[in-house]
Every structure is written in structure tokens, then in C-alpha cells.
Amino acid sequence: MEANPTLDQLQVFLAVAEEGGFSAASRKLNRAQSVISYTITNLEAQLDVRLFERTGTRQPRLTDAGSALLEDARRMVAGLHLLRARARSLGQGLEGQVAVAVDALVPMPVLTAVLKAFRSEFPAVSVRLYTGALGAVADLVLKREVDAGIAGGAAMGPADLVGRKIGQKQNIPVAAPAHPLAQAREPVPAPIVREHFQIVITDLTEHTSGQDFHVHAFNTWRVTDVATKHALILAGLGWGGLPAWLVEDDILNGRLIELSLEPYPRADYSLYAVRRSDAPYGPATSWLVDRFEHELENFGQ
Incomplete structure (x- = not known):
């Protein structure tokens, strides 16, 4: 037996x-x-x-x-x-699993703090996490593959989405110290900026098809994620805008230089919690979204 x-x-x-x-x-x-x-x-x-x-x-x-x-x-x-x-x-009506898509613009310390708090609050609820850029978060929400998305403003187009602003951060134009734009007289005018390779994020979905966000150069290299963009800029292969939370330490330690560009000053970007209009949040998902708002508000203060 x-x-x-x-x-x-x-x-x-x-x-x-x-x-x-x-x-x-x-x-x-x-x-x-x-x-x-x-x-x-x-x-x-x-x-x-x-x-x-x-x-x-x-x-x-x-x-x-x-x-x-x-x-x-x-x-x-x-x-x-x-x-x-x-x-x-x-x-008790809690979800057995929460699926969430998070834009790469969300500070990583915020994401880890939210997930740590969520595990403590809902130890029996599992999490399925996706990350993406531009329209990727909206795409996953619209396809019902996730219950909620934390996305940048590029995701707010589709009528089937309901969004709520939960935070605001900054993008900074940067380049490696040896890059010509880092050594140019400030502020650099648009005609000169346009002559230098810019590293930009491209959307793998159709949600932002035909749209460019802060693209000012004639020649661009397009990548699909922030980490690759960061690495290429650090290597001196081009300039580009990156989240302040990601590059503050690089600037402090001289690995990157904040650029003064006439066509591209420091720019705020907003973050939104998004869901399908016909799919309200469950209790655990609602708590998760509120926690993102709380952590974004307090990050960097």
C-alpha cells in the first residue's frame, strides 16, 4: 500500500x-x-x-x-x-491571482516596494507580472491578459480603457561624457541636435503606430526596452531621454551628462493605472493599484 x-x-x-x-x-x-x-x-x-x-x-x-x-x-x-x-x-471574494502589466518607466524601487507590500498583505494571492513600453501595457489590458496596467500616457488612447493618473516623474536628455552633445556649448540648438544619433524606444504594438515621442534627430536607433537604451547611451552610441530615477546615479558619478538641448528640455511624464471599462478591479487588484499610487507619491522625497 x-x-x-x-x-x-x-x-x-x-x-x-x-x-x-x-x-x-x-x-x-x-x-x-x-x-x-x-x-x-x-x-x-x-x-x-x-x-x-x-x-x-x-x-x-x-x-x-x-x-x-x-x-x-x-x-x-x-x-x-x-x-x-x-x-x-x-x-472572501479575493482573486486567486492578480495579473499586472507595468511600464518600464515605473521606477524599479517602486515596483519592488509594491510587490513586497502586496505579498505581506495578500500572501495567498499569486502575482503574474509583465513589463513593457509605450503601447505594450495597453495591449495586454485590452486583450484581457492582465487585470490592471501601470502605464505611461501613450497607453491612454483606446476608448475601451479607463485610466487614473497615479504619479508623475521626469525624463532627462543624457549622453556619455565623450559625446559631442555633452561637450557642446549650451543650450544646443535644434539644427545641431538633429545631426546626432538618437536612441529611442519603439512600440512593438500598433497602439502608437506612426507616433514619435520626443524624437528630434534625423537618424535614430530604435530599441524595445529602457535597459537596452540605457546601455547604448552609456556606451556612447547616441543620446536620448531616460527616466531621472534611472540616470541620477550615472550623472552624479560622471558616467552620463545631462544635456541642455533647446528642443528637448527635462520633461515630465505621467503614469496611469488602466483597466478595461468592462472589467472593474477586484479587491486585491484595487489594493495593488492604490499601493502603486502611494509608492510613486513618496518615491524620491
Whole structure:
């Protein structure tokens, strides 16, 4: 017969192993020591292995088999606790999973702070996270692949989307120190700016088809993500606008120079929480969106 250990047996096994003995486990679980001993004996019989060495030692000691099975027991107990917690959450009307798409313009410290707080508040609700630029967030929301999006203003076109402004940050035009624009007399006029390669983000979706955002150069290199754009500008391959939160340390340490360009001053950009008009937020998603607003408001202060 296949072994079918119960949750109770596994919890007793963990208690004895972690507390270092039957008497300590009985105190932790508030059970008689004889019950603890009986439970372990039954579990060993089911598994057909000896979990603890009881002879020649003052306290029971994990055998090699017991040590090997300990992590499995921990995972099984944790999984059952998670199942119970998720069942309780679903019974209370919480989502079992929240899917969210986040624009690359969202400061990474904000994103990690939000997710850390979310895990603490909703430990039984899993998260599916997407990142993208320009129309990618709107595209995922419209296709119902995510419950909410945190997007820049480029996502606010489609009529099927409902948006709420939750934050505002800045873009800064930058270049590597050796770049001609970094060494030019300030402010640099538009005709000179247009002569130098600009690194820009391009949209993989059709939502911003035919639109350019702060593109001032005749020649451009187009990339699909902020990290690549950042790396190319650091390497001196062109100039471009990047979020202030991303480049402040580079500017402070001389890796990048903030440019003074007539056609491209520092520019504010807004961030929005977006959803489909026919898909209101669930409780956990609503909390997540509010937390993004809170963290964006306090970031950098």
C-alpha cells in the first residue's frame, strides 16, 4: 500500500525535528508526549523508514532518511497551508491571482516596494507580472491578459480603457561624457541636435503606430526596452531621454551628462493605472493599484 501521511503526522515530524525532541514537540503542540511518540511511530510504519534514532542518544536524532525527507515534509506542509489560505481568500471574494502589466518607466524601487507590500498583505494571492513600453501595457489590458496596467500616457488612447493618473516623474536628455552633445556649448540648438544619433524606444504594438515621442534627430536607433537604451547611451552610441530615477546615479558619478538641448528640455511624464471599462478591479487588484499610487507619491522625497 502506498504511504499516505496526514498533515497532522507531517506537522508532528517537523515539530520533533525542529524542537529537538519529543518532549519539546509535545510542549510546542500542546499534546501528550505519548501522542507525539505514537504519531511518529505510525508515520515511520507508513513510510517504511526510521526517521529518528532513539537508542544510544539522549534526544532522538534524525537518521539519514529522516534528514532526506525533512525538506519534502516542509514543502508539503507549506503547500497545504497555502491551499487553505487561498481557499479562505477565494471564499472572501479575493482573486486567486492578480495579473499586472507595468511600464518600464515605473521606477524599479517602486515596483519592488509594491510587490513586497502586496505579498505581506495578500500572501495567498499569486502575482503574474509583465513589463513593457509605450503601447505594450495597453495591449495586454485590452486583450484581457492582465487585470490592471501601470502605464505611461501613450497607453491612454483606446476608448475601451479607463485610466487614473497615479504619479508623475521626469525624463532627462543624457549622453556619455565623450559625446559631442555633452561637450557642446549650451543650450544646443535644434539644427545641431538633429545631426546626432538618437536612441529611442519603439512600440512593438500598433497602439502608437506612426507616433514619435520626443524624437528630434534625423537618424535614430530604435530599441524595445529602457535597459537596452540605457546601455547604448552609456556606451556612447547616441543620446536620448531616460527616466531621472534611472540616470541620477550615472550623472552624479560622471558616467552620463545631462544635456541642455533647446528642443528637448527635462520633461515630465505621467503614469496611469488602466483597466478595461468592462472589467472593474477586484479587491486585491484595487489594493495593488492604490499601493502603486502611494509608492510613486513618496518615491524620491
